[in-house]
Amino acid sequence: MRVVVAEDVMLTREGIARVLTEAGVDVAAEVGDAAALLRAVRTTQPDAAIVDIRMPPTHTDEGLVAAQQIRATHPGVSVLILSQYIEPHYAMRLLEDHPERTGYLLKERVFDVANLTDALRRLADGETVVDPTIVARLFSRKRHTDPLGQLTDREREVLALVAEGLSNQAIATRLFVTERTVEAHVKQIFQRLGLTADPDSHRRVLAVLAHLRGTT
Amino acid sequence: MARAAPPPAAPACLATNGRLAVAARLAVPARLAAAIAGAAAAAGALAVAEGPGRATTYAGSSAAGATLTLSAGLGLIAAGLVICLARRPGRTGDLALLAGLCWFTPVWAAWQDGPPLIPTAAMVAAGFTFPLIVHLALTCPTGRAGSAPGRVLVAAVYAEAVLTAAVLALFRDPYFDPGCLANCTVNVFLVRSLPPLARAVQAGDRWFTATAAAALAAVCAARLARASAPARQRLLPVHLPAIGFAAAVVARAVVLQQTTVEDPFNPALFAIFAAGSAAVVLLAAGLISGVARSRAERRAVARIAASLDEAPAPGSLQSALAAALRDPGLQVAYWLPGAQRYAGATGQAVPEPAAAPGRAVTRLTRNGRTIAAISHSGAVPGIERQIGAAIRLGLENERLQAELLAQLEELRASRARIVQTADTERRRLERNLHDGAQQRLLALSYDIRLARAAAQADRDAQTEVSLTGAAGETQTALEELRELANGIYPAVLAEAGIGPALATLADTAPLAVEIVLAENRRFPAPAEAAAYFAVAQAIGDAGRRGADRAAVSVGQEGGRLVVTIQHNGTGDASPMMAAADRIGALGGSLSISETVCRAEIPCASS
Numbered sequence: 001m002r003v004v005v006a007e008d009v010m011l012t013r014e015g016i017a018r019v020l021t022e023a024g025v026d027v028a029a030e031v032g033d034a035a036a037l038l039r040a041v042r043t044t045q046p047d048a049a050i051v052d053i054r055m056p057p058t059h060t061d062e063g064l065v066a067a068q069q070i071r072a073t074h075p076g077v078s079v080l081i082l083s084q085y086i087e088p089h090y091a092m093r094l095l096e097d098h099p100e101r102t103g104y105l106l107k108e109r110v111f112d113v114a115n116l117t118d119a120l121r122r123l124a125d126g127e128t129v130v131d132p133t134i135v136a137r138l139f140s141r142k143r144h145t146d147p148l149g150q151l152t153d154r155e156r157e158v159l160a161l162v163a164e165g166l167s168n169q170a171i172a173t174r175l176f177v178t179e180r181t182v183e184a185h186v187k188q189i190f191q192r193l194g195l196t197a198d199p200d201s202h203r204r205v206l207a208v209l210a211h212l213r214g215t216t
Numbered sequence: 217m218a219r220a221a222p223p224p225a226a227p228a229c230l231a232t233n234g235r236l237a238v239a240a241r242l243a244v245p246a247r248l249a250a251a252i253a254g255a256a257a258a259a260g261a262l263a264v265a266e267g268p269g270r271a272t273t274y275a276g277s278s279a280a281g282a283t284l285t286l287s288a289g290l291g292l293i294a295a296g297l298v299i300c301l302a303r304r305p306g307r308t309g310d311l312a313l314l315a316g317l318c319w320f321t322p323v324w325a326a327w328q329d330g331p332p333l334i335p336t337a338a339m340v341a342a343g344f345t346f347p348l349i350v351h352l353a354l355t356c357p358t359g360r361a362g363s364a365p366g367r368v369l370v371a372a373v374y375a376e377a378v379l380t381a382a383v384l385a386l387f388r389d390p391y392f393d394p395g396c397l398a399n400c401t402v403n404v405f406l407v408r409s410l411p412p413l414a415r416a417v418q419a420g421d422r423w424f425t426a427t428a429a430a431a432l433a434a435v436c437a438a439r440l441a442r443a444s445a446p447a448r449q450r451l452l453p454v455h456l457p458a459i460g461f462a463a464a465v466v467a468r469a470v471v472l473q474q475t476t477v478e479d480p481f482n483p484a485l486f487a488i489f490a491a492g493s494a495a496v497v498l499l500a501a502g503l504i505s506g507v508a509r510s511r512a513e514r515r516a517v518a519r520i521a522a523s524l525d526e527a528p529a530p531g532s533l534q535s536a537l538a539a540a541l542r543d544p545g546l547q548v549a550y551w552l553p554g555a556q557r558y559a560g561a562t563g564q565a566v567p568e569p570a571a572a573p574g575r576a577v578t579r580l581t582r583n584g585r586t587i588a589a590i591s592h593s594g595a596v597p598g599i600e601r602q603i604g605a606a607i608r609l610g611l612e613n614e615r616l617q618a619e620l621l622a623q624l625e626e627l628r629a630s631r632a633r634i635v636q637t638a639d640t641e642r643r644r645l646e647r648n649l650h651d652g653a654q655q656r657l658l659a660l661s662y663d664i665r666l667a668r669a670a671a672q673a674d675r676d677a678q679t680e681v682s683l684t685g686a687a688g689e690t691q692t693a694l695e696e697l698r699e700l701a702n703g704i705y706p707a708v709l710a711e712a713g714i715g716p717a718l719a720t721l722a723d724t725a726p727l728a729v730e731i732v733l734a735e736n737r738r739f740p741a742p743a744e745a746a747a748y749f750a751v752a753q754a755i756g757d758a759g760r761r762g763a764d765r766a767a768v769s770v771g772q773e774g775g776r777l778v779v780t781i782q783h784n785g786t787g788d789a790s791p792m793m794a795a796a797d798r799i800g801a802l803g804g805s806l807s808i809s810e811t812v813c814r815a816e817i818p819c820a821s822s
C-alpha cells in the first residue's frame with residue numbers, strides 16, 4: 001500500500017511516516033500544505049492520502065477542502081483526515097459529498113500502529129471511518145427526549161459501529177454474529193429512530209451522526 | 217474675522233473707541249447734533265444755491281440739480297443716523313454722517329455774501345467728500361476697511377486729501393486760478409500766492425482722484441467676485457453703487473481735462489454729476505437696507521432662543537442658525553476641552569474650522585473659555601453679537617451634550633477594542649497550544665509507544681508497565697489540553713460560526729441543551745463570540761443551579777443578533793459579568809432572570 005502524508009508540523013509528520021513504515025506501508029510523499037498534497041496525489045497516484053485538517057496558509061479547514069477535492073477528482077484514492085478536534089461538525093462536513101473511502105481520526109490514535117493500519121484497510125475496502133471518540137461523545141450527549149432509550153443494548157452497540165462507518169459485514173465480524181442478523185438490527189434501529197436514509201448505503205453514517213446530534 | 221468675541225459692543229458712533237460706556241451715553245446728543253447739523257447744512261445750502269452764486273453750483277443750476285444734491289447729502293446723513301441707532305459696530309455710521317455733511321460743501325463755497333471764512337472752509341472740506349465715500353463703501357458690511365488693498369486705498373486717499381487741502385489753503389490765490397468759478401476772491405488761509413504750485417497740485421489731484429476711483433471700483437468688483445452667495449447678497453447694495461460713483465468720478469476727471477472750468481450748465485458735466493449723485497443715493501439706500509436685513513436676522517435668531525426650551529435634538533441649533541442667517545453652509549463645531557478637539561453636535565470628531573475664501577470663523581467664548589467655533593459666510597457682521605445670551609446658553613448646552621456623546625462613543629470604542637484585543641489573544645493562544653504543546657505531546661506519546669514496544673520485545677515487564685502508565689498520562693494530558701484550548705477559543709466558532717459551535721457546546725454540556733437556529737448563517741466575529749460565550753456562561757450557571765435542560769434560540773431581529781437561553785435552574789442567577797461586559801462593549805444588552813437569559817447584540821447584517 002502506498003500513501004501520501006500531508007502535515008505542516010514536521011515533528012508530527014515524521015512520527016506518522018515512521019508509524020507507517022513500521023507497519024509496512026510505503027510512504028510515497030511527505031508534504032506540508034494542501035497545494036503540495038494535490039500535486040503529490042496527481043504524480044504518485046497513491047492508495048490513500050493522510051491529511052492534517054489544519055494546514056497553511058490560514059490554518060483553518062485547508063485539509064477538509066483538499067480531502068473533498070481529492071475524493072472528487074481521484075475516486076480511487078482514500079482520504080484519512082487527522083485532527084486534534086473532537087468535532088462532529090468537521091467529520092460530518094467531510095462525509096457530506098463522498099462518504100465512502102473517507103475517514104476522520106484523532107491524531108493521537110494513529111500513533112497506535114494497529115489503529116492506523118485498520119483504518120487504512122477499511123478505507124481501502126470502501127468503508128467510512130469515524131473516530132470512536134466522536135461517536136462516544138455523541139452517544140453520551142444529554143437529550144431532552146432520549147431516542148436511544150428505545151433501543152436494546154445490542155442495538156446501541158450496532159448503532160455505534162454504524163456511526164463509526166463499519167459495513168454490516170465488518171459489524172458482524174466484530175460482534176461474532178451473522179451479517180443477516182446485523183442487517184435485521186440495522187433495519188429495526190432505523191425504523192425505531194425514524195431514519196429515512198437507505199440503511200445499506202454509505203449515506204447512513206451521516207444520517208446517524210446527524211440524528212445523534214439532533215440536527216436532522 | 218477670526219477673533220475672540222468681545223463683550224456686546226456699544227455703538228461706536230462719533231466716538232469710535234475708548235471708554236465705550238461713556239461713548240454710549242454721549243451717543244444720543246452726538247446723534248442729535250449730527251442730525252441738526254445735517255438739516256442746517258441742507259437748508260443753508262438751499263439758500264446759498266438761490267443766492268448770488270447760483271450759476272456756479274449744480275444745486276443752483278436747476279431744480280433737478282438741487283433735488284439731486286439734497287437727496288444724496290440727506291440720504292447719507294439718514295443712513296448714518298440709522299446705522300448709529302441700530303448700534304452697528306465699526307465706523308460706517310460716522311462715515312456716512314460726515315460724508316453727508318461734506319456733500320453740501322461745494323454749495324457753501326459759493327456763498328458770496330456771507331462771512332469769508334465759511335466759503336474758504338467749505339473749499340477745504342470739499343476735498344474730503346471723495347475719501348469719506350471711498351472709506352464708507354469699503355467698510356460695508358463689517359464696519360472695517362477689511363482687506364489689505366482696501367486699507368491701503370483708504371489711507372492713500374485720506375493722505376492725498378490732507379496734502380492737497382493744505383497746499384491749496386495756504387498757497388492758492390483764487391484770483392489767479394483760471395479754473396475758479398464758485399469763489400474767486402476769498403481765501404482767508406492764504407499765506408503766499410503761488411499760482412503755478414496751486415495749478416500743479418490741482419491737476420495732480422484730479423488724476424490721483426480718477427486713479428483712486430478706478431481702484432475703488434476694482435476692489436469692490438474683486439470683493440463681489442470672491443464672496444460666497446450669501447455674502448454677495450449683502451455686498452451688492454453698497455458695492456454696486458460705489459462702482460457707479462467711481463465711474464462718475466473718472467468721467468468727471470476726463471471731461472475737466474478738456475474744459476478746465478467746472479461749469480454746471482455743461483450738459484456732459486451735469487449728466488456726470490447726476491449719475492454720481494444717483495449712485496450716492498443708492499449707496500445710502502443700500503446701507504439702510506443692510507441694517508434692515510441684520511435686524512430681520514437678529515429677530516430670527518431671537519426666535520431660536522425662544523424655542524430652545526423645547527429640548528432640541530443634537531444639531532438642531534446649527535440648522536436653525538443656518539436658516540436664520542440664510543447661510544446653508546454655516547457649521548457649528550463644539551470645543552471639547554477634555555479631548556482637546558472639536559466635535560459636531562453628536563460628538564463626532566470634526567476638523568478645527570478654518571477661515572477660507574468666502575468663509576469666516578467666529579469663536580464664541582464664555583468666561584474666557586471657548587464654547588464653539590462657527591464657520592459662516594464672512595458676510596454676517598458681528599455674528600457673536602447677533603447670537604444673544606440665550607443662544608449662547610443653547611450652544612453651551614449643546615456643547616455639553618456633544619462632549620458627553622463623544623465621551624460615550626470613545627468609551628464604547630475603547631471597550632470594543634479591549635474585547636477585540638482579548639479575542640485576538642485568545643485565538644493566538646489556542647493556535648499556539650494546537651501547534652506547539654499539543655504537537656509535542658503527540659510526539660512524546662509516540663516515543664513512549666515506541667519505547668514500550670522495545671521494552672515488550674526485551675521482555676522488560678517493569679519498564680513496560682511504567683511506560684504504559686506514562687502513555688496513559690500523556691493521553692490524559694492531551695485530552696485536558698484539548699479541552700483547555702477549546703475553552704479558550706473554540707476553533708469551530710471561528711471557522712464555522714455560532715451554529716456549529718453551539719452544537720458542539722451542547723454535545724459536552726452537563727445538561728440537555730436543545731438549539732434552535734432561525735437560519736444557519738454567519739454574523740460578524742465579535743457578535744458571534746459574544747453570543748457564544750454568553751450561552752456558554754448561561755448554561756454553566758444553569759448547570760450549577762440544578763438545571764437539567766435548556767433551550768437556546770438564535771435569530772436576528774432588525775440589526776441585532778438575539779440569543780435566548782431558557783432553562784429550569786433554580787435560585788439566584790449569576791450576573792454573568794464576563795458575558796455582560798462583552799455584549800456591552802458591542803453596544804448590546806443582556807437581561808437575566810431566574811430561568812431566562814436574553815442577549816441582544818448589534819450586528820451589521822452581512
